[in-house]
Amino acid sequence: MANIFNFDDEFKLGIKAADIEHGQLVDMLNRTYELLKDGNREEARNYFNKTLSAYVHEHFRNEEAFLKSIGFPELEEHKVIHANFRKSVEELSLRIENADDVAFRQGLADTFTWIINHIGKTDKKYAIYYHKNRGK
Numbered sequence: 001m002a003n004i005f006n007f008d009d010e011f012k013l014g015i016k017a018a019d020i021e022h023g024q025l026v027d028m029l030n031r032t033y034e035l036l037k038d039g040n041r042e043e044a045r046n047y048f049n050k051t052l053s054a055y056v057h058e059h060f061r062n063e064e065a066f067l068k069s070i071g072f073p074e075l076e077e078h079k080v081i082h083a084n085f086r087k088s089v090e091e092l093s094l095r096i097e098n099a100d101d102v103a104f105r106q107g108l109a110d111t112f113t114w115i116i117n118h119i120g121k122t123d124k125k126y127a128i129y130y131h132k133n134r135g136k
């Protein structure tokens with residue numbers, strides 16, 4: 001089946017750990033849509049909820065540690081953006097746990113937007129900084 005989302009080169013940062021974790025988020029979204037398409041709504045909802053919650057904790061922690069290690073000057077702003085999304089995911093997650101389908105749809109839409117706007121634009125800023133300063 002065709003993926004709902006392809007992890008094209010435009011989303012890649014050329015930083016291995018980040019690209020792997022970002023790719024995992026895209027895979028998660030594709031898997032969720034696959035389950036939905038097959039009519040496994042409850043499984044899709046539970047899988048999405050569990051995986052997205054883990055992602056916003058693990059990936060954000062790893063990425064912030066990396067940004068600190070390279071001395072990225074906009075780390076604090078980046079952390080605020082992560083914290084806001086994490087908070088919104090945590091709120092949605094509680095509702096999704098209670099089989100709230102509106103929250104589930106909202107979570108799917110927010111994740112889709114997150115990939116395009118955050119991974120595709122905001123994360124790209126640190127990648128540019130990293131590649132420019134590497135080896136100096």
Ligand SMILES: [Fe+2]
Nearest residue numbers: 022063119123
């Ligand atoms: Fe990221």
Ligand SMILES: [Fe+2]
Nearest residue numbers: 063082118123
């Ligand atoms: Fe980020």
